[in-house]
Amino acid sequence: MKTDSADIEVSRLSMRFQQTITGDEVVAIRQLDFRIGAGEMVAIVGQTGCGKSTFLNILIGLERPTGGRITIGGREPYAEFDHFRGVLATVFQQDRLLPWRSAMDNVKLPLELLGLAAAEQTLRAASWLERLGLNGFEGAYPHELSGGMRQRVALARAFVVEPKLLLADEAFGHLDEVTAAALRKTFIDLARGQGSTAVLVTHQLEEAIELGGRILVFGRPGHILADIDIANCPPARLATLRGEIQEMLQTNSPSRRPEQN
Amino acid sequence: MDKKTLATSEAAGAVEARMPFRFPREAVLVLLALAVVWQIISFFVPPFVVPGLDRIWKSLVSLRYDFVLVTLARVIAALIISFVLGIAVAVTMYLWPAVERYGRPLVRLLMAVPVVCWILFSVLWFKWVEFRIAFVLIVVCAPVFVVDFLDGMKGVPQELRAMLRSFRPSRMQFFTKLLLPATLPAILTSWKINLSLAIRVVTMAELVGAVSGVGYGLVLAQELFSVADVFAWTVVLVVILFALEALLNRVETRMLRWRT
Numbered sequence: 102m103k104t105d106s107a108d109i110e111v112s113r114l115s116m117r118f119q120q121t122i123t124g125d126e127v128v129a130i131r132q133l134d135f136r137i138g139a140g141e142m143v144a145i146v147g148q149t150g151c152g153k154s155t156f157l158n159i160l161i162g163l164e165r166p167t168g169g170r171i172t173i174g175g176r177e178p179y180a181e182f183d184h185f186r187g188v189l190a191t192v193f194q195q196d197r198l199l200p201w202r203s204a205m206d207n208v209k210l211p212l213e214l215l216g217l218a219a220a221e222q223t224l225r226a227a228s229w230l231e232r233l234g235l236n237g238f239e240g241a242y243p244h245e246l247s248g249g250m251r252q253r254v255a256l257a258r259a260f261v262v263e264p265k266l267l268l269a270d271e272a273f274g275h276l277d278e279v280t281a282a283a284l285r286k287t288f289i290d291l292a293r294g295q296g297s298t299a300v301l302v303t304h305q306l307e308e309a310i311e312l313g314g315r316i317l318v319f320g321r322p323g324h325i326l327a328d329i330d331i332a333n334c335p336p337a338r339l340a341t342l343r344g345e346i347q348e349m350l351q352t353n354s355p356s357r358r359p360e361q362n
Numbered sequence: 363m364d365k366k367t368l369a370t371s372e373a374a375g376a377v378e379a380r381m382p383f384r385f386p387r388e389a390v391l392v393l394l395a396l397a398v399v400w401q402i403i404s405f406f407v408p409p410f411v412v413p414g415l416d417r418i419w420k421s422l423v424s425l426r427y428d429f430v431l432v433t434l435a436r437v438i439a440a441l442i443i444s445f446v447l448g449i450a451v452a453v454t455m456y457l458w459p460a461v462e463r464y465g466r467p468l469v470r471l472l473m474a475v476p477v478v479c480w481i482l483f484s485v486l487w488f489k490w491v492e493f494r495i496a497f498v499l500i501v502v503c504a505p506v507f508v509v510d511f512l513d514g515m516k517g518v519p520q521e522l523r524a525m526l527r528s529f530r531p532s533r534m535q536f537f538t539k540l541l542l543p544a545t546l547p548a549i550l551t552s553w554k555i556n557l558s559l560a561i562r563v564v565t566m567a568e569l570v571g572a573v574s575g576v577g578y579g580l581v582l583a584q585e586l587f588s589v590a591d592v593f594a595w596t597v598v599l600v601v602i603l604f605a606l607e608a609l610l611n612r613v614e615t616r617m618l619r620w621r622t
Contacts, residue, residue: 161528186530197525201543201620210539211529242620262529 106174107188107265107298109137109160115168116155116323129155130323133169139265142292142299142314146306148350152323153302157270160300161191173266187215190259192288194271196251198243198258204230204250205239208257215262229257233287249280256284260291267292269301273308285311306346310339318349326355413590421594426579430598433568433575436492437560440499444556447500448507453537455508456515473505477563485570495567495575502563503556510552514545547621550614557610561603 116130129152137143147153158164159171162178162185171177176184190211198207208226217225230239233253243251252272259267269288273281289312292299303309309316310331318327326349331339349355397415404414451469455462480501484494518541526540568577576595583591615622 163524163527183530189528191525191528193521193525195521197521199522199540199543201546213539214529214531214535244620
């Protein structure tokens with residue numbers, strides 16, 4: 102592992118796009134400033150179009166920001182793309198499993214990219230499939246699995262590299278509530294167990310609260326409306342916070358700003 | 363999971379991969395019906411128009427089957443060269459869009475030229491017969507591989523590209539782990555198209571100047587006014603094409619079993 106720490110520094114980050122058809126400039130992210138400490142669990146919550154996924158793509162290193170700076174452990178994910186091999190793993194909204202690979206082979210994929218020995222790959226992939234309750238489904242192709250099972254395979258694929266930084270992009274939003282809750286709990290337990298920094302992007306406030314760490318409320322275009330630490334929040338305060346965050350999301354305004362970090 | 367469980371799951375995969383043979387009853391019935399109708403017609407028309415099955419059979423057993431091997435070798439060699447060339451050109455076009463912008467019209471031009479024109483060009487341009495045949499086959503088949511493989515690579519969903527890129531693959535890994543397997547269905551379809559194309563084209567190319575191969579056998583039969591031989595060679599060509607297509611279908615079913 103090349104990066105020892107997975108603390109994230111976001112400084113005056115901005116992202117602008119040019120619309121393909123009209124040529125108009127669209128601001129997706131405007132002056133983002135915050136820090137996420139190593140091992141912290143953070144949920145980014147916001148309405149559709151608030152730049153959550155754009156931010157995540159910048160964090161993964163898939164897109165270069167048009168302004169400002171973002172670093173993970175002091176290094177830029179886009180500029181030093183290859184440095185983050187095996188350091189960072191993402192669970193996407195859809196499972197994004199490769200349909201021609203079995204569950205086992207899908208989990209092995211990141212290990213193959215890391216160049217691990219075949220026996221080591223099989224051992225680690227099998228162990229993670231077992232931890233995620235997929236015993237007996239190692240040889241199944243994605244189309245033979247339910248939505249929940251496929252997302253479990255996607256989780257195993259992310260955890261198998263034992264990343265320092267775990268990202269989840271609306272990873273449970275498309276599942277039924279029971280399955281989503283179970284997978285969320287699995288995700289949180291495993292991330293805590295590994296001591297990884299975890300960033301979960303969601304449009305569901307309950308999902309953000311369930312993560313139980315810190316919530317960054319994004320407004321449109323991508324900026325921070327509130328930065329809330331719910332880890333030590335008493336239940337009574339949590340109930341009022343729900344309403345305040347809902348109001349902030351609806352009005353796109355930090356007018357009734359809750360406790361800040 | 364222990365080794366035993368792993369082995370069991372792998373064994374289960376192997377069993378799934380084995381496909382039961384299904385007797386092609388309908389196809390056999392149609393062919394039998396055609397043979398009966400053919401034989402009946404042969405009773406009423408002269409043998410130089412529709413020879414009886416007995417005459418065709420006699421021709422079939424006396425054909426130069428080494429010609430079949432020669433033709434098959436030409437087809438397979440040309441298809442392999444076309445495939446390698448096609449993949450190389452498609453990858454180059456994929457990596458450098460400017461090459462695609464200039465190259466695609468050229469590929470489309472090659473595809474638009476009728477096969478008979480290529481045969482005439484090859485006769486005019488090249489002296490060596492084997493080179494003529496190879497040239498015609500490659501110039502006809504390679505563009506199909508180029509277009510299908512290029513379109514296949516470009517059609518790989520953005521979501522899968524982003525997923526793989528998030529794991530930081532090398533360029534080669536991106537190609538071998540995503541682009542190549544994702545385009546496998548398109549590649550197999552190209553092989554099926556090109557196989558039937560090549561069998562027909564090689565026969566035509568062998569008609570001009572070749573001294574071996576099924577095409578040459580057809581020329582000899584025509585020169586000797588042996589209609590039964592012409593039909594016998596036709597039967598051989600159709601059987602070869604069916605056999606190779608069946609083989610490719612088998613390969614396709616096995617390689618794309620994840621789709622079923």
